[in-house]
Amino acid sequence: MMEWTILGAGALGCVIAGQLHQKGEQVGFMLSERHRGHFHPKLDLITLSGSHQLINSQPRFPEHSRKVECLLVFTKAYNVLDALKELRHLPKSTPVILFNNGMGLTEQVKALLPDNPLLAGVCNHGAMKEQDWLVRHTGKGETWLGPLNEAGKAWAHLVKPLAAALGHTEWGDDIALHQRRKLAVNAVMNPLTACNNISNGQLLEPRFSEVLEQLTDEVYQVIARLDGNDAETKEAYRRRLHQVIEQTATNSSSMQQDLACGRKTEIDYISGYMLTHADGLPVPVSQQLYDEIKKREDSMQRPAPGAKRQA
Ligand SMILES: NC(=O)C1=CN([C@@H]2O[C@H](COP(=O)(O)OP(=O)(O)OC[C@H]3O[C@@H](n4cnc5c(N)ncnc54)[C@H](OP(=O)(O)O)[C@@H]3O)[C@@H](O)[C@H]2O)C=CC1
Numbered sequence: 001m002m003e004w005t006i007l008g009a010g011a012l013g014c015v016i017a018g019q020l021h022q023k024g025e026q027v028g029f030m031l032s033e034r035h036r037g038h039f040h041p042k043l044d045l046i047t048l049s050g051s052h053q054l055i056n057s058q059p060r061f062p063e064h065s066r067k068v069e070c071l072l073v074f075t076k077a078y079n080v081l082d083a084l085k086e087l088r089h090l091p092k093s094t095p096v097i098l099f100n101n102g103m104g105l106t107e108q109v110k111a112l113l114p115d116n117p118l119l120a121g122v123c124n125h126g127a128m129k130e131q132d133w134l135v136r137h138t139g140k141g142e143t144w145l146g147p148l149n150e151a152g153k154a155w156a157h158l159v160k161p162l163a164a165a166l167g168h169t170e171w172g173d174d175i176a177l178h179q180r181r182k183l184a185v186n187a188v189m190n191p192l193t194a195c196n197n198i199s200n201g202q203l204l205e206p207r208f209s210e211v212l213e214q215l216t217d218e219v220y221q222v223i224a225r226l227d228g229n230d231a232e233t234k235e236a237y238r239r240r241l242h243q244v245i246e247q248t249a250t251n252s253s254s255m256q257q258d259l260a261c262g263r264k265t266e267i268d269y270i271s272g273y274m275l276t277h278a279d280g281l282p283v284p285v286s287q288q289l290y291d292e293i294k295k296r297e298d299s300m301q302r303p304a305p306g307a308k309r310q311a
C-alpha cells in the first residue's frame with residue numbers, strides 16, 4: 001500500500017493525515033530538524049464532533065526521502081522551497097502536491113524538481129494547532145486537486161482516496177483558476193483582519209464597509225483579468241466572499257493569528273502576488289495593507305530598543 005508522506009506536521013497537515021489514516025491509508029510525517037531526537041507521541045486529532053482520535057504516524061527525516069512515494073506539502077508558503085531542497089534523495093517519479101495558500105511558487109518548484117509530477121491542492125478545510133501533536137479540525141470544505149506540469153496530469157486517480165478521506169474533492173485541469181478563487185478571498189480577509197486585529201466576522205461591522213468594498217473591487221479587477229473568459233461575475237465573487245466571512249465569523253484568519261503571535265505571515269504570496277499581477281490596475285488599499293504588514297513583520301524581527309543581544 002502506498003504511503004502518503006506529509007511534509008509540514010502543522011495544523012492542516014495533521015488534520016489531513018488524521019482523515020487519511022481514519023480511512024485506512026498509510027501516513028508518514030516528514031519532520032523538520034527541531035523534532036530530531038525527540039520523542040514522537042501519537043498525534044491527537046480533535047475531530048469536528050469534538051472526539052479525540054489518536055493516530056500512530058511514522059516520523060521521517062530528509063535522509064528517508066528516497067522511500068517517499070507521494071509527498072503532500074503542508075508547510076507555509078515561505079517554507080516550501082527550503083523544505084523541498086532538504087529532500088535531496090526524493091525519487092524523480094514521486095508526485096509532489098503543494099497545499100499551501102497563496103500563489104507564486106509554481107515556477108520555482110518546477111525549476112527545483114524538473115522531473116517530478118507536480119500538483120496543487122486547494123483545500124478549504126479548517127485546522128488549528130493547539131500544541132505540537134494536538135490539532136483541532138475546525139471546519140469542512142471542498143478540496144480541488146490539479147496538475148502543475150505535464151507529469152502531474154497522470155495522477156488524477158489520487159482524487160478517489162482523497163475524496164474518501166476528506167469528503168468533496170474534485171479534479172481541476174486548470175488548478176490555477178481554483179487557486180485564484182481562494183486567493184481572491186484571502187487577499188481581502190487576511191490583510192484586513194490582520195491589520196485591524198479583528199475576527200473574520202467583524203469585517204461586516206459598518207466601520208469596515210467602505211474599505212471592504214474598495215478592497216473587494218481592487219481584488220476582483222486583478223483576479224478577473226487573470227481569469228479571462230473564466231472569470232466569475234463580481235456579484236458571484238461578492239456572494240462567495242460574504243459566505244466565507246459569515247461561515248468563519250467567529251474564527252481568526254491565519255494572518256491575524258500569525259501577526260498577533262509575532263510570526264511571519266504569507267502576505268508575499270497573497271497580497272504580494274496580487275500587487276505583482278495588478279499590471280497598471282489601481283490597487284491602493286492592497287498596497288497600503290501590504291506595506292503595513294511588512295512593516296510590522298520587520299519590526300518583529302528587530303530587537304526591541306535596549307534589549308540585550310544574545311551571545
Ligand atoms: N490551517 C488551516 O486551516 C489552513 C491552512 N492552509 C494553508 O496550509 C499551509 C499550512 O498551514 P498550517 O497547517 O495552518 O500551518 P502550520 O504553521 O500549523 O504548519 C506548518 C508546518 O510546516 C512545518 N515545516 C516548516 N518547515 C519545514 C521543513 N523544512 N520540514 C518539515 N516541516 C516543516 C512546521 O513544522 P515545525 O513547527 O515542526 O517547524 C509546521 O508544523 C499554509 O499555506 C496555510 O495557509 C490552507 C487551508 C486551511
Ligand SMILES: CC(C)(CO)C(=O)C(=O)O
Nearest residue numbers: 189190248252253254255
Ligand atoms: C478563509 C480564511 C480567511 C478563513 O479564516 C483563511 O483561509 C485563512 O485564515 O487563511
